[in-house]
Amino acid sequence: MAIPLVNAPARVRRGEVFEVKTLVAHPMETGFRPGMNGTLIPRDIVQRLRCRFAGADVIDVALSPAVAANPYVAFHVRAERSGTLELTWTGDNGFSASHSVAIAVE
Amino acid sequence: MNATRRTTLAGIAALAVAPFGAHATPETMRAAIAAVASGRPMREGKVTLDIQPLVDNGNTVPMRVEIDSRMEGADRVRAIHVFNERNPQPHVLSVAFGPQAGRASLSTRIKLGDTQKVVAVAEMEDGTLWTAGVDVIVTIAACIEGIE
Numbered sequence: 001m002a003i004p005l006v007n008a009p010a011r012v013r014r015g016e017v018f019e020v021k022t023l024v025a026h027p028m029e030t031g032f033r034p035g036m037n038g039t040l041i042p043r044d045i046v047q048r049l050r051c052r053f054a055g056a057d058v059i060d061v062a063l064s065p066a067v068a069a070n071p072y073v074a075f076h077v078r079a080e081r082s083g084t085l086e087l088t089w090t091g092d093n094g095f096s097a098s099h100s101v102a103i104a105v106e
Numbered sequence: 107m108n109a110t111r112r113t114t115l116a117g118i119a120a121l122a123v124a125p126f127g128a129h130a131t132p133e134t135m136r137a138a139i140a141a142v143a144s145g146r147p148m149r150e151g152k153v154t155l156d157i158q159p160l161v162d163n164g165n166t167v168p169m170r171v172e173i174d175s176r177m178e179g180a181d182r183v184r185a186i187h188v189f190n191e192r193n194p195q196p197h198v199l200s201v202a203f204g205p206q207a208g209r210a211s212l213s214t215r216i217k218l219g220d221t222q223k224v225v226a227v228a229e230m231e232d233g234t235l236w237t238a239g240v241d242v243i244v245t246i247a248a249c250i251e252g253i254e
Binding site: 017018021028030032052053054056057058059060061062063064065066067068069071072073075076077078079 | 165166167177190193194195197198199200201202203204205206207208209211212213214215216217218248
């Protein structure tokens with residue numbers, strides 16, 4: 001189980017737009033690279049990153065093999081009330097990782 | 107020993123001939139963009155696609171895409187799609203923005219297999235499409251080394 005790294009503020013002002021930076025350890029094997037014996041290494045990528053805040057969608061990202069290994073994704077969230085930021089990654093070969101951060105609105 | 111050398115050589119030959127199985131081309135990129143546009147016209151503008159023009163290492167290229175939008179009403183950005191010309195596949199990523207998104211912006215790192223053009227397409231709430239493209243020179247392409 002991959003351990004994601006998530007950088008998000010613990011407290012924000014009401015209505016503030018803040019940046020969330022995420023990174024998850026994953027090889028993002030493209031499926032287009034030949035291995036030691038000349039045959040292609042099978043694809044193994046993170047297909048989707050979904051982020052929700054206080055029960056509503058923030059972003060839903062569909063990733064292709066063109067995203068670099070250990071996918072880093074940063075985006076902006078608007079918080080009107082306190083809530084939990086929930087992040088889930090899903091991918092090939094049953095890959096799944098999740099992380100949540102409680103964010104207090106002052 | 108002999109078998110090992112043969113397989114190694116076969117691996118190297120495969121690398122030399124085809125580091126990628128198949129390549130995207132400017133045509134396949136246009137087709138991928140047309141699939142998103144589905145007949146709607148696209149205009150230049152609103153989209154900022156930030157990639158360094160000269161990339162030393164194509165394995166990990168920082169990229170930021172941001173749309174000039176207040177994220178309200180018809181001005182809201184529904185989604186951004188990023189495409190490339192010469193990786194094995196034309197699609198890089200797509201992001202759909204929900205009501206809690208504070209800004210129509212996304213930063214990530216991508217792989218670039220060759221010197222090529224990267225294009226971002228933004229889809230607004232009112233259905234209009236905006237685009238921007240950046241030409242990127244790549245000195246060391248991603249996926250040159252096929253062996254782990």
